[in-house]
Amino acid sequence: MSATQLLCDYLVIGAGVASIAFIDTVLTEHPTTKIVLVDKNPVPGGHWVNAYGYVRLHQPSVVYGVASRQLEGNWMKLLLGKFTLPWNHRASKDEILEYYATYIQDKVAAGQIQYFPNSQYQFTQESEGTHAHCFSSLDGTRYSVEVRIKLVNGVLGECIIPSLSPVDFHVDDGVQVVTPNQIFDVHHHMDGTKTKHFVVLGCGKTAMDSVVFLQREMKVRPDHISWIIPNDVWMLQRGFGSPLSWHEALLENINDERKTSLSLERRGVLVRLNPDIEPTKFRFAVVGKDELMLMRLVTDCIRRGRVTRITRQPETGRIVVAFGSNQDTWSPDSTIDSTDLIFVHCTSPGPFNGNEHVDLFVSEQQLNLNLFFPPPVSAPFSMSLIAYLESARISNSLDMSLARQLLQSSKTETLKKQASCIESCEAISDNDVLRRLITAMKLHQGNLGKPFQIILNLGIFLAIGNKDPTVVYKFLKENRLSLFSSPGSKVGVYEALGLLVERAKPFGLAYEEIRLILLLREKLQALEGK
Known part of the structure; x- marks a missing residue:
């Protein structure tokens, strides 16, 4: 099949948060730049497209999106219509997707972007390192692109999320494992005569959001939730400090990480789930006081490391969760029927996908987009x-x-x-x-x-x-x-x-x-x- 010929200054792969923020600043600095944008998803937004419906930004909307356009919208409407201060607005998934879709539509209408959703670019193609590139749409249409300046890899920082990645350990048949995207559907179709028991797997922001959602929106009692926590993590308390607080405190405490963490906790910048357990990691999650309160209501917390297997004993139907070496197995309370037990998979690595050790300005023909500053407002x-x-x-x-x-x-x-x-x-x-x-x-x-x-x-x-x-x-x-x-x-x-x-x-x-x-x-x- 012959390929449709395209010409651009930058061929950008991925229509996620990283790519669109990059494109926006390039077009602000050089408005005549021509961009071809290729994305595997049907709509722009990157990992937000497949994220769970109840997700919201960790941080205020005022510092997210693109530099040239507000995500939080008109400040007067926020104040008078929603009684919300602009810096307290945290966009929902739907608001974020609409924001990015409108931005791309406007740039396409202005002739600055040619946008190709449902399309795939192979980075292993022989044309890499040159100015000639090819990609294909899902319907089989092929495109050949002459790139005047650079190919831009905007998918290196792509979040690995539960809805697109299964658990990386064995699970026996008959054990119910759902993603955060599915837990509302599970609740909606529950038999009203039975009480489900949820076991949340993971210690990142997705797990925290799920524990909060189960209680706040689905009205699941905290004693009907178990939480398997591989590592306790420090969390930034929303409204206190900034993403730079950690580095500033390290300077003050002469590079002593433990002393830094404890000093930030005393100032209310960092918080922990259990006051008696000192966290070992800092994964940049931001939580509000109300969310922390709900998370602390869940008292059945299992801290035995990462899950390695979930099995179902054939003779009794009892569920057994195995962990790493030298750790005891765990089973839910014997009064809980295994058919009423639902595991919520929140164990995907998210932004920690192993792609951070790459050059940014990789060559005269290619640019890689990756984190220049740490989360949570980094991308x-x-x-x-x-x-x-x-x-x-x-x-x-x-x-x-x-x-x-x-x-x-x-x-x-x-x-x-x-x-x-x-x-x-x-x-x-x-x-x-x-x-x-x-x-x-x-x-x-x-x-x-x-x-x-x-x-x-x-x-x-x-x-x-x-x-x-x-x-x-x-x-x-x-x-x-x-x-x-x-x-x-x-x-x-x-x-x-x-x-x-x-x-x-x-x-x-x-x-x-x-x-x-x-x-x-x-x-x-x-x-x-x-």
């Missing part, structure tokens, strides 16, 4: 900043002289040996400098791999985004997705970098990192006190 904000750097690269407005100095200063002896005879930073392309200098945020089993990468990333962005750092600072302050867009907030990166240098030894900073930080501070001196 749109990170992608907007990556788009700003890419747009500045196209406009030749980056401070590449400083970028090369930073790269050279950060080279260790090992990197120099790998750089083919100590390659001069002057000899490589602007994109290759960005590839080596701009790194994705490392997430490992729910924790940050390098606690102060957020400070370094922010400092590098402000320093190289323009020859004048105040221009980049203005972009940061005016970007509605920004952590620093609220009135009175300060970026504080100049001061944070200074603290890192002062406390280099307890932070474990290498000599090369100190040199890089000193260069950043010299460039960012104009931002002192801001």
